[in-house]
Amino acid sequence: MSEPSPIVLVIDDEIQIRRFLRTGFELNGFVVHEAGTGTEAIRSATLRPIDLVIVDLGLPDMDGADVVERIRSWSSVPIIVLSVRSNEAEKVHLLELGADDYVVKPFGMAELLARVRVALRRQMRAVSGEPTVKAGPLTIDLAARAVLLNDKRLTLTPKEYRLLQVLAQHAGNVVTHQHLLKEVWGSIHVHDTHYLRIFVRKLRQKIEPHPDSPKILVTELGVGYRLVQSGNELDAPAWPESAPAKSET
Amino acid sequence: MHDKLKFDPIRSELHGVLMTLGLVAALTAVLFALVWEVGLAHGSVVYLIPVVIAATRWGIVSAVVAAICGVLASAFFFYPPLYSFRIKDPQEVIDLILFIFVAVAVSQLATRLKRQLEMARQREIDLRDLYAFSRRLAVAFDVSDIHAAIEDHLASVMQRNVVLFPSAREASNSSGRRAGVTVPELVLSEAAEVASGHRDTTAGATVTAASGEIWLVRAVSPKSPEFGVIAINLGRESKERSDELRVRVDAVLADATATLERLGVAHAISEARMRSQTDQLREALIGSVSHELRTPLASILGAATVLSAAPALRNEKKLTALVHDVRDEAERLNNDIQNLLDATRISSDGVKPHVEWADPADIINSAAERCRHRLADRHLIVDLPADLPLIHVDPVLVQQALIQIFDNAVKYSLSGSQIAVNAHTHDGHLIIGVTDQGAGLTIAEKTKIWGRFARGERHAATTSGSGLGLWIANAFVAANAGKVTAVSEGPGLGTTVAIELPVTQAAVPQLESDTDE
Incomplete structure (x- = not known):
């Protein structure tokens, strides 16, 4: 700092x-x-x-x-x-x-x-209007509407991109189901959580190195989703000194 | 019985007489045709048919009308002089007497039969009502359940809108709409008066609401005030009719009170009241104690984490270890308090799941994430198929159940051993299994582990914990319509604890395929 x-x-x-x-x-x-x-x-x-x-x-x-x-x-x-x-x-x-x-x-x-x-x-x-958000190997260029994984451009459907865009705008913070549903599908679908579940699965297949143990688009159970940013503060364990062997998954 | 309350005698009598007249006229027409076409001599005996029909179906008045009309019709149409009521033949006088005698006798018989049938049917209904009522009482858990049962029972016996106010407070606080019935303001205040004992309640009071409806308000039983105060909508009736109804209400209520007393409802009510007071007290106590405990714990844990990262301690290995102990023990204490709170929640007001569509993989991953610290020196293997169905559950409750199962696996297995998590669907259920290589279960332990405060006796000396874990896991999964099972090859051979949750295949929602592309 x-x-x-x-x-x-x-x-x-x-x-x-x-x-x-x-x-x-x-x-x-x-x-x-x-x-x-x-x-x-x-x-x-x-x-x-x-x-x-x-x-x-x-x-x-x-x-x-x-x-x-x-x-x-x-x-x-x-x-x-x-x-x-x-x-x-x-x-x-x-x-x-x-x-x-x-x-x-x-x-x-x-x-x-x-x-x-x-x-x-x-x-x-x-404040600065920085247009790109990085999350691990993923780069989201909000200005160019482009998503890159390890510098390779990904093809996303419009809804998948919109979902990622909303999460990227709040990168690092949790975004509630309701907010995501409203932004992506419109306010009449605000309770259709299953839309989100299905699309998040599809999206994880495209952006996560290991889709079954997601590290980029993580679930906050009962609340919403969070796009975990690079810089890895959140990847660090809550008790940094006492996690000797990283558990395998 | 209740039919009589709605019955309008004059109208139905008139209906019977009209039907009878129609019948006689129709018969006359047929006979007339027969006499002319076939040359039949006398048809007068045939008029017994409408007499018997009227007697059995519409009662004595219609039967006598049928008898008189029959004789008149046969005199007019079939006996000379034709088309005149004058009678030459004494035979006809005998006919008339015979007809009237048959009319009276058959209608008497029919009425008695009908009454017996009605009584038998009513007895059957009463018995069924009573049976349903006593069954509801048997499963009633608290006072409001019992009162709801009384209210429904009285409503079904009386066939009227009935509202029961358990106490004066209830009556004065009532919003005016109870049990789907709109209760006028006047009735509410009257009920409050009666319930508070300000009024002699034996006879009850009638209140005429603004709508013109008459309500009867009285104590269910003058002897047992705990049965509450009842308000019955008598409808818009004349003074005489409503007096009649009040007599009936008295009879029904006397019956109902006797039933209530026989079933020991008064005792059940006071017992349920006491139980709920004890529960409230215990809940309040545990709630405040655990709040008081958790607040300082938050400071202890927070301070310990600040200390453990402090530059001054960076090279002090022994001191750092002490700080870690403080932190770990505080965390454990916090988990125990959380378990106590959960257990109170389960036994006091049950678990109310907030269901939503959830991805089982998310639940498993976040449970593992929450246990990361505790699972650190175990070899955790998560193996999930990619096509697990979505499930309709409270994901947080299932996650907490899984955390308890992980905790248990860690507690009864050795450092460095393996804990495997897998999931599959089988027979309409999603099954999440957690397999450890730990202490396993003896046959006796298999049945015991689900109890509250159950702890493995073989390990009591070496492991800590309240023994609430699996009990809580089971309750949380049961709240989601699932169950938890445990399988073990035997002591020392590891345990598999599995959560089974229903997958409502047909109800799994599908996206319309065009929502995306």
Whole structure:
């Protein structure tokens, strides 16, 4: 990170959580602002420029979802939600409100940092208008509408390309089933999850080196899909030091 | 019995008399033709036919009308002087007496027979209702099930719209639409009054709603308030009719209450109430305890991961190992708490799957991914055919079941051994098998492993865990209409745990082929 240090706003009512997040972020070159309540967080977000928001769902004065909605009403700053409950419907709801991603508590710092980097990079790409997205051996040129695998051009059907395009626009972040269905097939098909399943299978056959253990177009069960970007933050295990032998698949 | 409630006696009597007149007229026409064509002398006895028909079908009034009309018709058409009601022959007087006697006797007989038949049929219906009711009571799990059963039973016996309010609170909070019946505001407030005991409830009160419908509101049983308050729509009836109906309601309710008491419903209700209170308390306790435990755990785990990556510890091998221990133990504790929470969820309100079309490969891959850390020193082999059918399940529940099975496989096998995952379809089912090379199962263990808190006794000293894993896996798969099976060649020979899920072949959706190209 040779750029100026990114500023992250951590919103959580538990001081112990804030403390380890502060240490973890600072060790990785971030500047940290803290807020213990939703009101404080919203004031803080309006007063100072920030590059990223981490928000806990259980705040004493308001629902974390409200904070997401309020911040999203004026800012496109990346938002990552910390959720205690591993409730898929809630995750989908938060993503639809405009959160970029979520991490389920308890989580490791490496996992959170990986999500943060993806979100920051997406923001940077959105600002610079960078037209190509790389995901492992896959390159998607959004301007030329071309998809290359190991520099060889792939032939995709219009729907397959549209699916990949929507995922590439959110590269690294999870995209909900509903959003994909709406963007690719139109809002009347928003519940036809099987369309997605069948097309993702076809698409994986074309873009994945090993379609039966996908590494590029990965499933977030019950929520959506994620195009895993190169740079490999997400490929790194959540506990980097303790995965001696990579398990075979 | 209930027919009488809807029965309009005058109209049906009139119908019978008209039918009788028609019958007599038709018969007269036929006889008239016969007398002229064939030269038949007297036809008067034939008029017994309409008398008997009317007596058996439409009752005594129609039968007497048939008798009189028959005699008149034969006097008019067939006895001299023709076309006059005057009678010369005393034979006709005897005919008339005979006809009327037959009419009365046959109709009496027929009525008695009909009544007996009706009673037998009603008894049969009552018995069937009662049987269905007692069966519903037997499977009723909580108070609302029991009340719903009472409500349906009374509605079917009364043949009226019946709404049952278990308590005053229920009546005053009610939205006005219950069990598909719209209940007027006035009736609701009356029911609340009666249920709260502010009113002498033995006789019940009638309420006339804005629509003109009369509702009877009363306690089901004055002795047992736990049966609740009942509101019956009597319809738009005259004062006399509705009084008549009230008498019937009294009789039916007295019957129903006796039945309820005999079946021990009051006891069942109070027991179910107590059970649900205990459950709520336990659920609240476990819920809050596990929340209180998980919050500090999140801090411990998070802090440990920050520490383990800290530059200051990079060359401190022993300290790093300690930090890893903190992290691993915290993670294990977190899994145990998650299991307890899942177990509470299963036994308190059941598992409600959120089904969608899912790719089995996705479920298996993400379960393996979630277990990557725990599976790190096992040799995991995933072998899936490319053409697995989509399944209609809650993918997250199936994934969690698989994670439990992976966990179990790791727990009872040695480091470095192999764990194989495969899937295939067989006989309309998708079967996902997880095979380890671990401790295997004895015959006794095969039946025991599905119990709650079941732990392998042979390994109790060497392995940790709550023993909830397979029980949870089984419950999550069962919620998706599937089952979990375990096969082992014997102790030390490894175990295959398999998840079986239905593949609804016909229902597997197909894309129209032109959606893409």
